[in-house]
Amino acid sequence: MxxxxxxxxxxxxxxxxxxxxxxxxxxxxxxxxxxEGFQPGDSLEGADETSGQLVTVRAIESILDISEDDVGATTSIDLSNADERLEEVRQEVNELDERRDELQSRQRDIEERLGQMELFADLGIELDLLWGYDSLSVLVGEGDADEIRAALASAEGIDGHEVFPGRDSVAVFARERDEDALDDAMVGVPFTEYTVPEETGDPESYVADLENERRQIESELERVENELETLKLEHAGFLLALEEELSIDAEKFEAPLRxxxxxxxxxxxxxxxxxxxxxxxxxxxxxxxxxxxxxxxxxxxxxxxxxxxxxxxxxxxxxxxxxxxxxxxxxxxxxxxxxxxxxxxxxx
Missing domain, CATH: 3.30.70.2170 (Alpha-Beta Plaits)
Incomplete structure (x- = not known):
């Protein structure tokens, strides 16, 4: 060498x-x-723009999950209108990606609400009977009904109580003589409390509505994913070719730094x-x-x-x-x- x-x-x-x-x-x-007398050089004019485009291309490739394996041996890619095409692809991909993020966020929210509502449906109690009392305190969650009954039976500050178990959940009603007596009685009892929604009616109907909404979101998500896959198949070769060219240009523009x-x-x-x-x-x-x-x-x-x-x-x-x-x-x-x-x- x-x-x-x-x-x-x-x-x-x-x-x-x-x-x-x-x-x-x-x-x-x-x-x-x-x-002495020498300093590292400065990037050439155009370095920032090229670097920005390269970041954009790689971000799009990440969203579309593009890799070299997605493109076989092909003819050379025309990059004469690369700037305009890149902007069009960026807008399309970003819109679909934002829509996907929104749908996935709604999906997670529905899954959480559905999980809680299924617990209330498991009790078989109308939702409006689980909140809004002046003289009763109510807890709903997951725990062992017998352990809860034993704890309440020996608790001070509670004049009366009732425990309604379901398959996976339990509702506790108590008439407190002292403030926070129910919470104090539950200390030491394994219990996961859930917030009772201030809703009325049969929780089973809410479960059905949420399941229907979940299906709609899943269908919309599938449509968005299919559109993103179409964009991937259509533009993968272009994006990989552009990334290669921009990488070379960026290396040239930044060469004076060395x-x-x-x-x-x-x-x-x-x-x-x-x-x-x-x-x-x-x-x-x-x-x-x-x-x-x-x-x-x-x-x-x-x-x-x-x-x-x-x-x-x-x-x-x-x-x-x-x-x-x-x-x-x-x-x-x-x-x-x-x-x-x-x-x-x-x-x-």
Missing amino acids: SKLSVTGAKSVMDDVIETLHDLHLVHITDYDGSW FATTERSFIVEGWVPTRRYETVVSTLRDAVGDHVEIDEIERASHTGGHPGHDDVHDAEHGHEDEAAATDGGEDVAADGGTAVEADGDTEV
Whole structure:
């Protein structure tokens, strides 16, 4: 593996970034901030917009549960009207997703109400008989009727009581002599209390109504899910292709964050297979001519993973000197001024 260094004026930085990415040969290394006079670069114009679109695409893919497995080998996807199409898909998916969230929320609410109402239906007592008393206190919930009777029989402050058990629930009526006597008597008795709805009539009819509403919601949910599945099948290929393109663009736009830069110049380093080094050099020359300095600053042999430093041919002599050359009074050649002087042993 060879480590190359590319130095040039910022006027050709975009072309260098584009060329390096198109080659798919160079593993760019991050600038560590150690060179005097150099700072990490700034993202290129368009980075924020591209990042925002990428977030949107991935959010849609998440909602639709899209993965690479959903798209087989297909012809290339037309992305010429990607912005308009993405906005249309986003609106459709968001509307359906919001509708699904609303239906699922209603479904959870109905399930909770249905579970409680089934407990009241289990008692076989009209709802209006479970609330609204001046002289009686009422508790409804889940517990052992015999344990409750025993606790109330020995309780002080209760003049009378009655316990009505169902299969899974129990209703407790008590005439209290002292305030909170019923609650005090229930301390230590396993009992899960439920709030009694201030409704009238047969709880069985409420159960039937809730079950009917649940079926309607389930049917509507199925319709929404089917529409989302249709959108997934229709747009999965487009979204995955767009994500790939935006990911590449985002990487390009953010590439300068890995560069060492001054006000007018930049340095980027990276690893390339030694046998392809000349290909990289010639391609960069074709793209930007002599407006950059290109040097092989290390050659490393390694057994796997990232390039190591065994058997390293190191041609480094310090970027501090290069900082002075590229930003200390003389412009680099790409700015139309005096070219940077660098011999083959200078890391740039």
